[in-house]
Amino acid sequence: MEFYFGRHFGFCYGVENAIEKSYKALEENPEKRVFLLSQMIHNPLVNNDLIQRGIKFIMETDGTQLISWDEITQEDIVIIPAFGTTLEIEKILNDKGIEAQTYNTTCPFVEKVWKRSSKLGEDQYTIIIHGKHNHEETRATFSHSSAAAPSIIVRDIEESKMLGKFILGEISEAEVIQYFEGRFSEGFNFKMDLQKVGVVNQTTMLAKETWEIAEFFKSVMVQKYSEAHLTHHFADTRDTLCYATNDNQEATYNLLTVPADLAVVVGGYNSSNTSHLVELCEEHFPTFFINGA
Numbered sequence: 001m002e003f004y005f006g007r008h009f010g011f012c013y014g015v016e017n018a019i020e021k022s023y024k025a026l027e028e029n030p031e032k033r034v035f036l037l038s039q040m041i042h043n044p045l046v047n048n049d050l051i052q053r054g055i056k057f058i059m060e061t062d063g064t065q066l067i068s069w070d071e072i073t074q075e076d077i078v079i080i081p082a083f084g085t086t087l088e089i090e091k092i093l094n095d096k097g098i099e100a101q102t103y104n105t106t107c108p109f110v111e112k113v114w115k116r117s118s119k120l121g122e123d124q125y126t127i128i129i130h131g132k133h134n135h136e137e138t139r140a141t142f143s144h145s146s147a148a149a150p151s152i153i154v155r156d157i158e159e160s161k162m163l164g165k166f167i168l169g170e171i172s173e174a175e176v177i178q179y180f181e182g183r184f185s186e187g188f189n190f191k192m193d194l195q196k197v198g199v200v201n202q203t204t205m206l207a208k209e210t211w212e213i214a215e216f217f218k219s220v221m222v223q224k225y226s227e228a229h230l231t232h233h234f235a236d237t238r239d240t241l242c243y244a245t246n247d248n249q250e251a252t253y254n255l256l257t258v259p260a261d262l263a264v265v266v267g268g269y270n271s272s273n274t275s276h277l278v279e280l281c282e283e284h285f286p287t288f289f290i291n292g293a
């Protein structure tokens with residue numbers, strides 16, 4: 001029997017850093033209650049181990065509250081996971097005087113997306129976020145980008161095409177508003193706010209898909225405003241793609257070329273990274289999925 005392994009796999013820098021800090025938080029605070037805003041990463045093995053060591057989750061992955069904020073006091077430790085969190089939750093933690101910053105494990109590559117969003121906002125660009133609107137990281141990025149600029153979330157190329165149709169005057173404002181209900185920032189003006197755009201992503205989305213979406217909006221802007229005026233209407237944001245996600249995805253693309261009979265993916269059933277890798281493998285091989293083993 002022959003086994004093939006991806007050139008890159010396993011936890012990325014951001015996740016390793018977050019796991020390490022979580023264990024450190026437990027070690028350094030044996031007498032305190034330690035909470036995680038939500039799952040540290042979408043890996044059941046890691047999450048279950050943290051639970052067994054006494055960590056409690058304040059929220060579900062989708063934002064459903066498990067423990068009321070009233071129960072969290074200044075004496076508690078709260079860990080912000082690698083995905084980061086929303087400005088609203090940061091405010092709740094700050095208002096409570098919790099030492100959240102000590103155990104803020106937000107990945108620097110997620111923060112890089114937020115910084116880029118801020119810069120885009122300063123330059124009057126609207127931010128199109130390629131992500132899953134109910135994923136912690138996308139909710140956090142949306143919260144940060146909305147504070148800087150009009151922001152809207154697209155799940156995939158199909159949704160991007162709907163937005164493109166509106167930009168090109170092929171569907172009405174009422175249609176586009178209904179389609180994107182709940183996924184654009186307060187006060188978003190579809191007529192005014194889609195003249196200058198930049199695309200950022202939830203870092204675990206397929207990088208190729210983000211690239212495709214960015215290229216699509218670029219072509220829409222060329223069609224509407226001409227190549228000569230492109231830089232005034234489309235921002236190049238390639239530098240925000242996470243290298244770790246890219247490496248793992250590229251390694252998977254390479255593995256898809258081997259003459260295997262079966263693919264085995266080990267990950268988390270609710271992990272965005274895992275679900276994309278399973279989808280890619282399923283296109284080529286019978287695929288077996290092991291949940292967090």
Ligand code: SF4
Binds near residue numbers: 012083204
């Ligand atoms: S941004 Fe990249 S390195 Fe950071 S947690 Fe996400 S996948 Fe990992």
